[in-house]
Each structure stands twice: as C-alpha cells, then as structure tokens.
Amino acid sequence: MIRFENVTYTYPFAEKPAVRGINFEVRPGEVVLVTGRSGCGKSTLMRLANGLCPGWFKGRLEGRVLVDGKSTLELPLKDMSRLCGTLFQDPEQQFFALGVEDELAFVHEWRGLPAEETREKVRSFARSFGIGHILGQSIHELSEGQKQKVGLASIMSQEPKALILDEPTANLDPESTVELAHRLRMLKESGMAILVVDHRLYWLEGVADRVLVMKEGEVAAQGNFGLLKDDGLRASCGLRGWHVDDARPHLPESAAPAAESSQPERGFRMEGVTFAYKGQAPIFEHASAFLAPGVTALIGDNGAGKTTLARLMTGLNKAQSGRFFFDGAEIAASDLLRRVGVVLQNADHQLHMKTVAQELEVCLELAERLEKQAAKQKAREGREDAAAQQCPAVSRPRAEQVRELLELFGLEGLAERHPQSLSGGEKQRLVIACAFAKRPRVLILDEPTSGLDGENMRRIANALRLLAEHGACVLIITHDLELMKLSCSRALRLPLTAGKNTGPAPHNADKE
Amino acid sequence: MQASSVSSRFEAYAAESDSSVKMDARSRMAVSLFMSAVTVCISSVEGQAVLLVASFLYVLSIRRWKAVGIAYAFLAVMMCIAVLLTYGISLLTPIMPFSPRGIAVPFMRSAEMMNVVLPLALTCRIQELLTALKGLRLPFCIYIPAAVMIRFIPTFMHDIRQVAETLKIRGYSLTFGEMFRHPLMMLRLMFTPLLFRSLRTSEELGMAAELKGLESGSCFVPFRTQQWAKRDTALVLLAVAVAALALYVHFKFGTVPTRGMR
Known part of the structure; x- marks a missing residue:
C-alpha cells in the first residue's frame, strides 16, 4: 500500500x-x-x-x-x-x-x-x-x-x-x-x-x-x-523502553510528617484551600496537600483539577481561602510566584529572546533580581529567611551558570540559535532549563516529556532528580509512565482529602 | 484545560448574554456590514447623529451594560488623546486649525461601528458565526481565511493569556510604567511568541487543509440549515429605515465640516 x-x-x-x-x-x-x-x-x-x-x-x-x-x-x-x-x-x-x-x-x-x-x-x-x-x-x-x-x-x-x-x-x-x-x-x-x-x-x-x-x-x-x-x-538510537510497568499504583502517598514528629518540617504545604471557577462548583474544598523534598507525581483523572492545583500552588489562580507554608513558615499567596517555579505545557509561549544563551541569561538575571527584592523585603521586616540560607544567591559569573545549564540539558551546541528555530524537544528542554535558572524551592512541571525521545526523557528525569537532591520539591503532572518510573518517589493523588494531609489518602489507583 | 476554560467561558458569555432576544448571526452580520457602508457615505454631523442614536439603542438592547461601558470608556480615552494631539498640531501649524466638528465625525463613525459590532461579538457563539459564513456560500478563498480567523479567536485569546502568565512566572513586571519605560522590550516579550505561534499554526493549518483534500473551486453543500426568523427580517428592515432617515437628514439638514476628516 x-x-x-x-x-x-x-x-x-x-x-x-x-x-x-x-x-x-x-x-x-x-x-x-x-x-x-x-x-x-x-x-x-x-x-x-x-x-x-x-x-x-x-x-x-x-x-x-x-x-x-x-x-x-x-x-x-x-x-x-x-x-x-x-x-x-x-x-x-x-x-x-x-x-x-x-x-x-x-x-x-x-x-x-x-x-x-x-x-x-x-x-x-x-x-x-x-x-x-x-x-x-x-x-x-x-x-x-x-x-x-x-x-x-x-x-x-x-x-x-x-x-x-x-x-x-x-x-x-x-x-x-x-x-x-x-x-x-x-x-x-x-x-x-x-x-x-x-x-x-x-x-x-x-x-x-x-x-x-x-x-x-x-x-x-x-x-x-x-x-x-x-x-x-x-x-x-536514543529509544524509550519497549515495556513499561505502570508505577502509579505503587507510588507511596505524599504526606506531611506526623504532628508529634520532633523533626522540623521540610517542604511545601497548603492547608484548607477552597477554590471554584466563577459560577461553577468548587474543585477544591478545604483541601490540603504536602510536598516533601523529592520528585512527586500528581495523579488524577481527566478533569480532577491537576492543572488547577498547580496554578493554585504557584499563585497563578487565587484560592478563595487557604494557607501556604514553606518549611513550616507561612507565606502569602501573593508571594508564591516568586518562590515556586512552573513550566507550562506549550514551550512556544515561553521563548522570547534572540538566542538560547540570551534566554537563559535573562532568566538568571530575573531570578537574581527577585532574590534581591526578597532579601530587601525580609531585611525591612527584620525577618530571617531560612529559605535564602538554604539556597543562597549564587555569585558565580552568569556565563558559567549558562554553560552549566546548557550542558545539563544537552543544549551546548545550540547556544547561538534562535530559540523559536529549535525543534519541539529542544524547546521543551530549554524552557525547563529556564525554570532551573530561577533556582526554585518548588518546581511544578506540566507534561515535561511529551514528545521527547528516550535519551532526552532520561536527561530530564536526571535533571529533576538532581534538583530534588538539592532539597527542592518537584511536582510533575504527567501521563508519561516511563518518566514517572524513572524519577518519581511518591504521588499526590486527586481528589485531595479535606483537613490536614498527614497520612495516606484513600487510594484511587484503580481508577487510574 | 486552559483553552477549554477560556473557550467555554467565551461561549457561555455569549450564550447568557443573548438570553433576552435570540437573533440569527446572519442578521447581526448584515446590520454590521450595512452600517459600515452607510456611515462612510454620510459626512455630516446631523446624519451621523441619527446613526449614532439608533446604533446606541441597538447596543443597549443586548443588556451588556458592563461590556458596553468598558468599550465606551476606551473610546473616550482614545478620543481625548486624539483631541489633545489635534489641538497641539493646530497650535504648531496654523494652516491646520482645530475644529471640534471636524473631529466629531470620525469619532461618531467609530462609536457607530462599535455599537453594531458589539452585539455581533457578544451575543453570537463562534460556531454560529462559522455556520452563518457557511450559509452565505462565499467563495473558498474568502470563506477559509475568514472561518479560520474566527475559529482561532479562543485559541488566540488563550495564547495571549498564556504568554502574559509566562512573563509573570519568569519575574517580568507587566505594569504600564514598565511598558512606557521599555516599550521595545515589552513588544518583543509579548509579540515574539505570538508571532511564531501564529506562523506555526498557519503552516499546520495549511498542511491540514491539503491533507483533508480541500482546494479552491470546491463545491460547498452545507449539511445544516439555519433558522431565519421574522425578528431577523424586522432587524434588517429597521436598519434600512434608519439608514434612509440618516441619509434624508444628511441631505436636508446636514452641514459638512469644512475642516478635519470627512
């Protein structure tokens, strides 16, 4: 034929x-x-x-x-x-x-x-x-x-x-x-x-x-x-696996440490969050969730509110009620976007500069500006920023940081190319590299490996694991079973339970 | 999910707004086209006033007070800027004296166009517009670009929103102050992704059209028929009557401004 x-x-x-x-x-x-x-x-x-x-x-x-x-x-x-x-x-x-x-x-x-x-x-x-x-x-x-x-x-x-x-x-x-x-x-x-x-x-x-x-x-x-x-x-040939086990039912639930634990809380927590789109029934009602340092998969049926939850955690959508905490310290919802990195699905929307290297340089510059603003604000308020102590502003030359990011994501040979002239997979890696430039304590990624070959999927999985090893909380919304298997150590399952999420939630693995 | 929510809100917005009087999209389109032709023919303030009053009543009939208010506020801002600039130019170049009547006609035209386009935009679902276009049996070379343009309105709105969100996520400040301080940078940040996205979309659509076997000269047979009601005929007849009255006033009582745009 x-x-x-x-x-x-x-x-x-x-x-x-x-x-x-x-x-x-x-x-x-x-x-x-x-x-x-x-x-x-x-x-x-x-x-x-x-x-x-x-x-x-x-x-x-x-x-x-x-x-x-x-x-x-x-x-x-x-x-x-x-x-x-x-x-x-x-x-x-x-x-x-x-x-x-x-x-x-x-x-x-x-x-x-x-x-x-x-x-x-x-x-x-x-x-x-x-x-x-x-x-x-x-x-x-x-x-x-x-x-x-x-x-x-x-x-x-x-x-x-x-x-x-x-x-x-x-x-x-x-x-x-x-x-x-x-x-x-x-x-x-x-x-x-x-x-x-x-x-x-x-x-x-x-x-x-x-x-x-x-x-x-x-x-x-x-x-x-x-x-x-x-x-x-x-x-x-950079291929993916020929057989993939579904890791979803086996991933442990992402739960906050028990209240009586003597260890200080590490990670990102939201509590009592209620949110509804205008004129619609609430998607979340007094919902709580906890992200420990490491890579967590966000699992839920279509329409369960995965993207909405990610938007609430980044402050892109404003919750009608609820509180957010970093390492046990409350932060304002308006401050979330500064502290949480997010990679949205469409890479085309996220690339603006003339070269790949410039794109990363600008991201690093903006990240440094944000860090300085945060430090000034804390100084004015006379507060000490635990997060800033853990992730101090990097004083290395920007060019060196750009080179490191290019290497981490396999983009070394493309530094002088126009970002919009890259292939879909290369763009995807570049936008994730840009999110890494922000040195986020929490990073949320929406389908980061759709359409990527095996080699680049593994590259992204490695980069995410590396970020998590440095203490970041990484949340992935993905249908990619291979990525989930390679990088995720726990799962946050929707629908979220009401109240403080301190123990395993009822499993809905059957529905997945 | 985002495209979905934007689109559904867009459609829901259109549907809910049209709960009072449901008109066929073709009658609204006909009124818009007819009004745009008539308003160009009439250059007197008196004739334009008739069109302005009638079209204002028409836009009020859709009962979208807030949307109409915002549109008029925007027009008022534009008008103020234009008046100030025209006045400034008249001070610098005496051969171009400032004339309020002269500047009134173009703004009346703008307001009238806004008054007839708003009901079309706010009360018709996008799919209704597409169906109406089909029903008009336009040539392939007109229908396809028009349909694609309308079809991609929700997608384009979603793209704009997502580009703005991306800038916020990166840490750019999207304030008016920043836009005035760094206009070129802001243009680059907003328009580069939109431009490339549009180019990619148009290329993909071109390929999709080829792969669907669409080509110029095809014979179109719509599978769905639309309902043209008596009220649609009444609306079109009313528009014709208003146009006739405006033309009568223009020729009988109209004084054409000798300065400014006519």
Whole structure:
C-alpha cells in the first residue's frame, strides 16, 4: 500500500538529505512503527508517505514513494488525501470547526456531498468511534483522547486505504493509549495499512508487525517488535523502553510528617484551600496537600483539577481561602510566584529572546533580581529567611551558570540559535532549563516529556532528580509512565482529602 | 484545560448574554456590514447623529451594560488623546486649525461601528458565526481565511493569556510604567511568541487543509440549515429605515465640516 523504493529526500536550502536510501513497505492489514532519536528523519518519512514532501515542502526527491501503486509525485495532494489519511500529534491543530459535529461534516461539505449523505456519514462514524454523545460539544471541551477520536473519525469518514499517525500518544493518558492500541488492531484487521511514527514503544507491543529504527536519516535496523528488546540498539538510537510497568499504583502517598514528629518540617504545604471557577462548583474544598523534598507525581483523572492545583500552588489562580507554608513558615499567596517555579505545557509561549544563551541569561538575571527584592523585603521586616540560607544567591559569573545549564540539558551546541528555530524537544528542554535558572524551592512541571525521545526523557528525569537532591520539591503532572518510573518517589493523588494531609489518602489507583 | 476554560467561558458569555432576544448571526452580520457602508457615505454631523442614536439603542438592547461601558470608556480615552494631539498640531501649524466638528465625525463613525459590532461579538457563539459564513456560500478563498480567523479567536485569546502568565512566572513586571519605560522590550516579550505561534499554526493549518483534500473551486453543500426568523427580517428592515432617515437628514439638514476628516 505504501512503498518506499530507494528514497533520498533533501529539503529546500538544505545541504544534506534528511533521509537517505530508504526501502520499506507497509502492506494492507499491517502496522509499521517508525522510531528513532529526535531529528533522525521520522517526520520526513511520514511527510514523504502522505505526499507533503515534496508536494507542500518542495525539495528534491530521488527514488519513488508509491501509495496504492501510484507515485506521490504524480498524484495531487487532494487525491493523495483520499488514499492516505494523516493524524497529527495535536489533532486540534487540524480542526477547522469549533463543534465536533461540524468538524466531522466539514470535509464532506466542501467535497459537495448532498446534505443527507453528510449527515449519515457523521452519524455512522460518530457511532463507530463512540463519540455520538459529544457531537454537540465544542472541540475545546474535549479531552486529548476525545480529540484524537474526533480527528481519527474525521479521517476514517473519508475512507482512506492507508493511515499515518504522527506521535499519536504524546498527549494521551495511559488509558486512552490502550484504547488507541485497541482501535489500531481493529483497523488493521479491516485491512488498513498503518504507519505509526512514535517515541513511545510499549503500547505497540502485539500491534506493530514491523519496526523501523531510524538513525541520522537512514534505517539503522528493521525487524519485528522483538528487535526493540535489544538494549544496545535502544541505547545507541536514543529509544524509550519497549515495556513499561505502570508505577502509579505503587507510588507511596505524599504526606506531611506526623504532628508529634520532633523533626522540623521540610517542604511545601497548603492547608484548607477552597477554590471554584466563577459560577461553577468548587474543585477544591478545604483541601490540603504536602510536598516533601523529592520528585512527586500528581495523579488524577481527566478533569480532577491537576492543572488547577498547580496554578493554585504557584499563585497563578487565587484560592478563595487557604494557607501556604514553606518549611513550616507561612507565606502569602501573593508571594508564591516568586518562590515556586512552573513550566507550562506549550514551550512556544515561553521563548522570547534572540538566542538560547540570551534566554537563559535573562532568566538568571530575573531570578537574581527577585532574590534581591526578597532579601530587601525580609531585611525591612527584620525577618530571617531560612529559605535564602538554604539556597543562597549564587555569585558565580552568569556565563558559567549558562554553560552549566546548557550542558545539563544537552543544549551546548545550540547556544547561538534562535530559540523559536529549535525543534519541539529542544524547546521543551530549554524552557525547563529556564525554570532551573530561577533556582526554585518548588518546581511544578506540566507534561515535561511529551514528545521527547528516550535519551532526552532520561536527561530530564536526571535533571529533576538532581534538583530534588538539592532539597527542592518537584511536582510533575504527567501521563508519561516511563518518566514517572524513572524519577518519581511518591504521588499526590486527586481528589485531595479535606483537613490536614498527614497520612495516606484513600487510594484511587484503580481508577487510574 | 486552559483553552477549554477560556473557550467555554467565551461561549457561555455569549450564550447568557443573548438570553433576552435570540437573533440569527446572519442578521447581526448584515446590520454590521450595512452600517459600515452607510456611515462612510454620510459626512455630516446631523446624519451621523441619527446613526449614532439608533446604533446606541441597538447596543443597549443586548443588556451588556458592563461590556458596553468598558468599550465606551476606551473610546473616550482614545478620543481625548486624539483631541489633545489635534489641538497641539493646530497650535504648531496654523494652516491646520482645530475644529471640534471636524473631529466629531470620525469619532461618531467609530462609536457607530462599535455599537453594531458589539452585539455581533457578544451575543453570537463562534460556531454560529462559522455556520452563518457557511450559509452565505462565499467563495473558498474568502470563506477559509475568514472561518479560520474566527475559529482561532479562543485559541488566540488563550495564547495571549498564556504568554502574559509566562512573563509573570519568569519575574517580568507587566505594569504600564514598565511598558512606557521599555516599550521595545515589552513588544518583543509579548509579540515574539505570538508571532511564531501564529506562523506555526498557519503552516499546520495549511498542511491540514491539503491533507483533508480541500482546494479552491470546491463545491460547498452545507449539511445544516439555519433558522431565519421574522425578528431577523424586522432587524434588517429597521436598519434600512434608519439608514434612509440618516441619509434624508444628511441631505436636508446636514452641514459638512469644512475642516478635519470627512
């Protein structure tokens, strides 16, 4: 169905080919997984298969890419799209309508299908993908798993013969990932040729018929799923684990030391926090939580309030009531943002300067300014700052600190690049490095490793462990089971219990 | 989650505001377009006054007192700045004397446009606007950019909010004082991420359109029909009547300012 014959492709203005000498085939009823380190040419392979290269990106193609026996060079993209559907990593970026029903109907309306036929297609594909109950909803109200189902239903309603999935699990929780694997198995049985490009491997065990491991634009290894069990291959190609155990049920609860303990309290505590969005029922009512130094995973179902809790802890959302403490000393909610670092999901929003090095320098400068302001304020109030004693302002030259951060996050060779020109994974590492520059006592990260290859995921896990070893409380909101297993030592589970959180809360691991 | 909350609040805001009189988005769009054409044709203060009063009553009918108040406050600030600058220029260059009537017409036009756009923006769900656009059966090259622009309003609002939050998290001070002291830096901080995000979004959408098989010249058949009620016809007829009255006043009683913008 999809066939690469000795394919070499070079992007416009590039000196070197992005992929070289590629030969492989995806037959009907087969799932082929393409994986490899970031920048190894996986995405280019996907673009070659759906005709975007060279149809959209231009560039030079040598060899042949055939879809259903026809060369992608001879078929216009609109005809290619009927043969081969593509689902992006973030399906929302592919949506042209705001409502689910309108999105499903969109393509058929523009292809001039009679209204009744369009309605029938919408109804039947909504039924088969189990999304009939969300037809009236806005796309913004959907979970990532639901968005993916809508995207997939929209593609399948065009009845293509082949399907290409670009990092389909990057934003999915483990339950939605299992559901996707099940759906791919069904599509495979129906005779669909499926090409999956992904860093996460474990979910395709028993689904993928063949695996292509890419390295520097070439196929480094090709075989069945068992190929991925080779530790040497995984290490040399920066791959993730082929099998991942779900660590969530086994992580101990993050609880404050008992009141009678003689040890001084170390860590971040919130007590009696109540918060509701305007006109809605409270998400938290007199909720308490404790973060000890170390790495804690924040676990909860979709909509349980994970992001809201993170925003309350950083002071980005103001709690209607509640108190916050660092090492047992109360701090004002308005002071939280100065003391707590947070890395939000979208790296694009967080990069402003001309070079990577400048981005870090500015962060260090701002962090020093904040520390000085805090010290002055304490001096005015005649108080001693225990936190400042533990994390004294670093007096080393800023350039040296920048170099250290670049090394820690593997960005040394990119110091003079424009931050917005980096790849997604590189940007993600840079924004985490910027958060480290603040030397936070508490650091909260929202999905820090979605879309990262194994090598960089491990790099982030190591960096977080290092920060935790220096006494910081790190809280991670993540669906990445591998990151959780590598770095988290305890879990904070939602919903939070009311009152002081001094003991293990009722476990909701079954629901996870 | 954030995009979701922004969008749902945006939609809920629109829905709740329209609880009194539910109009079809197409009638609101028609009034806006019609008013923008008429206001350009009328250059007398008297004719503009008719349009201003009528459009003011129209905006009041949506009962969003706070939103209308904020919009008028913003317009008043703009007007004060313009008056001060125009007055200053007239002092420096006597060949351009200051004329209150001359400056009144452009501001009346602005107020009228605001009065007709606010009901459209505050009472129609974004999806209704998209459906209305579809219903108009516009050419592909007009519909797609317009639809995408409207479709991305909630996303863009969310982006702006998140960029501002990121700056707060980093420790930047986002005060007016700081903006006046370091305007270029503030522009860079706000607009660099938005610009790159917009470029990326437009590229992804372009690819998505190609991969969905959309192309210019496609024949569009909407699968959903909209409800055009009698009150929508009444609203459009009323707008035509107001325009006729304004034109009559303009030609019969109007005095066109000889100075300033006409």
